[in-house]
Amino acid sequence: MINKMSITKAxxxxxxxxxxxxxxxxxxxxxxxxPIDEGNxxxxxxxxxVDAGELTIEDAD
Amino acid sequence: MSKAAELAALIGTGASTSKRNMLMNGxxxxxxxxxxxxxxxxxxxxxxxxxxxxxYTNSGNYSVQQITDSTLPSGFLNAAKxxxxxxxxxxxxxxxxxxxxxxxxxxISHLNWGGGNAGTAKTCTLSFFVKSSVTGTYxxxxxxxxxxxxxxxxxxxxxxxxxxxxxxxxxxSDGTWNTGNGRGLEIxxxxxxGSGGTTSSLNQWISAxxxxxxxxxxxxxxxxxxxxxxxxxxxxxxxAQPFEHxxxxxxxxxxxxxxxxxxxxxxxxxxxxxxxxxxxxxLRQTMRANPTASILSQSQSSFPxxxxxxxxxxxxxxTQCTASQNADGAYWYTGIALNAEL
Numbered sequence: 001m002i003n004k005m006s007i008t009k010a011x012x013x014x015x016x017x018x019x020x021x022x023x024x025x026x027x028x029x030x031x032x033x034x035p036i037d038e039g040n041x042x043x044x045x046x047x048x049x050v051d052a053g054e055l056t057i058e059d060a061d
Numbered sequence: 062m063s064k065a066a067e068l069a070a071l072i073g074t075g076a077s078t079s080k081r082n083m084l085m086n087g088x089x090x091x092x093x094x095x096x097x098x099x100x101x102x103x104x105x106x107x108x109x110x111x112x113x114x115x116x117y118t119n120s121g122n123y124s125v126q127q128i129t130d131s132t133l134p135s136g137f138l139n140a141a142k143x144x145x146x147x148x149x150x151x152x153x154x155x156x157x158x159x160x161x162x163x164x165x166x167x168x169i170s171h172l173n174w175g176g177g178n179a180g181t182a183k184t185c186t187l188s189f190f191v192k193s194s195v196t197g198t199y200x201x202x203x204x205x206x207x208x209x210x211x212x213x214x215x216x217x218x219x220x221x222x223x224x225x226x227x228x229x230x231x232x233x234s235d236g237t238w239n240t241g242n243g244r245g246l247e248i249x250x251x252x253x254x255g256s257g258g259t260t261s262s263l264n265q266w267i268s269a270x271x272x273x274x275x276x277x278x279x280x281x282x283x284x285x286x287x288x289x290x291x292x293x294x295x296x297x298x299x300x301a302q303p304f305e306h307x308x309x310x311x312x313x314x315x316x317x318x319x320x321x322x323x324x325x326x327x328x329x330x331x332x333x334x335x336x337x338x339x340x341x342x343x344l345r346q347t348m349r350a351n352p353t354a355s356i357l358s359q360s361q362s363s364f365p366x367x368x369x370x371x372x373x374x375x376x377x378x379x380t381q382c383t384a385s386q387n388a389d390g391a392y393w394y395t396g397i398a399l400n401a402e403l
Contacts, residue, residue: 004106004107004115004117005106005107006105006106013369013370013371014369015369015370015371015372015379015381016337016339016371016372016379016381018371021369021370021371022369022370022371022373028106028107028108029106030355031355031356032353032354032355032400033353033354033355033368033369033370034353035351035352035353035370035373037350037351037373039242039243039349039350039351040350040351040352040353040401041350041353041401041402041403042353042400043353
């Protein structure tokens, strides 16, 4: 499977006091809020890139 | 073949006579994201254009548009039109331009592909109508995202003329095929392919993830070229059956498992500066997975433009906004896109 996403930024996003509720990421130039769900395609690709050392998720503001 | 014989043949293959098309929005009628506007997809990116259909390019830029015109095949109102905006090339072995749909594993488990269930792997047929400004032999790729891939070809005989094509493939008896809500089968119409993704092993299941014939037409290298597609159907059958038209609302509902919109998520009331306020919106359909949210539109008073999302489920999503000042009559609204594509 060709990687068909370009992820240029990833940052944890706070919700109801949980500082790691989801990931705010810029994917193919669009800001997206990605849930922590391995069935979610964007999350799976973020996790793959983090595990491969290709991407770092910044702390929440 | 008579209608009775056709029906008997379908029953004999185990095919359903209703909802037999495993592709969604094969008639290109649903376009929630962009309507009839053309969208340019630039290298290197993939973008969902018409519902369930993704264009990916890492060489050249291409516009995709839902169109209607009087030349469409009988019974069809819409087609996907792809146009070369900026030509690609095959200088890189991994260069590719793909128009594709991924079918959820839940929707192919009845094929017995991979030999996981008792019974023979089903033979299936892909059929579609195509019109291209460039004649030649094109490639279609089938793959399970794991270890079984299949490349077949079809020929566009006449430029700028609608032609119906079909490809029949015997189901694979081995391989690792997903079940559940993950990727089941990817079907790719190849519009450009570098040498690293080509093969001479056609019309057979292979273990290498190749996408095209070594002699595939490199449509994406032709300035201003156009490629139209509609009537796409993938079914259990030894020969292509007539396209299964379905009601627009059924088509839309099926697409909303993968992409949906909350047009206006509203909150209003009295607020205190620094306090967070929440809204939770239910979705029209149960989505395939917890969806990714993005903001389509917004407006606010006494709130900043920042939003946070959480409480994700396949049936809803929550929005948080923190008041920037004390106020009566504060409000926000947010238009939200929710994406659970494969």
